[in-house]
Amino acid sequence: MHLTFLGGCETVTGSKFLLETETTRVLVDCGMFQGYKWLRRRNWQPLPLGIQHVDAIVLTHAHLDHSGFIPVLYKHGFRGPVYTHPATIGLCSLLWPDSGKLQEEDAKYYHRHQLSRHQNPEPLYDQAMAEEALQLLQPVDFKKTFHVGDITFTLYPMGHILGAACVVAEHGGLRIGFSGDVGRPNDILMMPPEPMPPVDVLLLESTYGNQRHSPEEPWQQLTDIVNEAAADGGALLIPSFAVGRAQLLQHMLVTLMAQRKIPRMPIFLDSPMAIKASGVYCNYHEFHRLSAAQCIAAEEQVIFTPSVEESKSIAAQRGPHIIIAGSGMATGGRILHHFKHWLADYRTTVLFAGHQAGGTRGAKMVQGVERIKVHGDWIPLKAKIRRLNGLSGHADYAEIGDWLKQSKLPADLKVYLVHGEPDALEAMSDYLSQTTSYDVHIADYMGVLHF
């Protein structure tokens, strides 16, 4: 068996691992490269090793850094099955078309502003192509073994986001595990990752290889922030990712109101994609910690504003109220309209509840800039900026260490570290070398292993 690392090496994006036997070729994950321009450029290079001709793709979870390149293979003629958990299919059905639409908008923007070297900059794929590619998705339940040629596969639940799995591939008595993204033991919304079954080789994610999560209690932090914002009498604006984070925030706010720890006030979910994602989370409630009743409670108490008219009508709201809207790093989306309306008002609070990547509007606001540009206008930032820590969906290195201990792994396990920035990979390698007897390596981009 051969394994080729086609992405997710020394970066947290572009996860793609090609598994080959004499007769079978399968891609585990097919993510887009994101972030730095030199990384994104890889999305445009000729497809390596003819990966559009694989027999099938096995997908760990819906995040675009794991799934977002599948429509590109579809565009190049790939028509094989993409095996994944049914909840992941529900989430890809939202994320891929949205990704196509954003790429169309970017291409138009580059064209309009003459920012591209190309006369007519093309999107990587458009919304229509992304929607067509969805037909390739084939549902597979957790712990149900399936075959592609002479390789057998099984998915095991990993917490992280709805539907997320690790993949175990077996051929000729050798078992290779692909961790995908590993969730956290005490996630408020998701179940803890299940122990890994015995494998000989493990590709392990290392996003937080050099960081421990904040020990601060997110429930108490959120209680304090909302009470302070309510006392100020203004709007509480929460930029949020549509999938996972928005559902978690709704649940926490509705629960705190029911417990009378924060005052009752209107909560608006002003994101068409987050509204649809909330529906998917409700449909698959057996795969996370919330009961059907808790999902319904959140739906009943949160005001959904899918249409543009409904979204605009929120501006008439007076007194304390909460608006959850995309995007999570305030780089686009409806939150910008609310920013224009409220940032210059000292009664407003903005709460960032996720990681803010360098260079984004969110990162600048957290750093404390005095003015911020929104839709071409510089707006004075009078609002209070707050952060809610501890909601990450990724296990940190110590939590990964605990998960490995619970798993039935051999003492001489071969570990290849993937899905991490260089510092995180190095630190994870040091940590595992000190705490385990595993044979630990950092995976090389385009590197090939022979078993």
Ligand SMILES: [Zn+2]
């Ligand atoms: Zn993920």
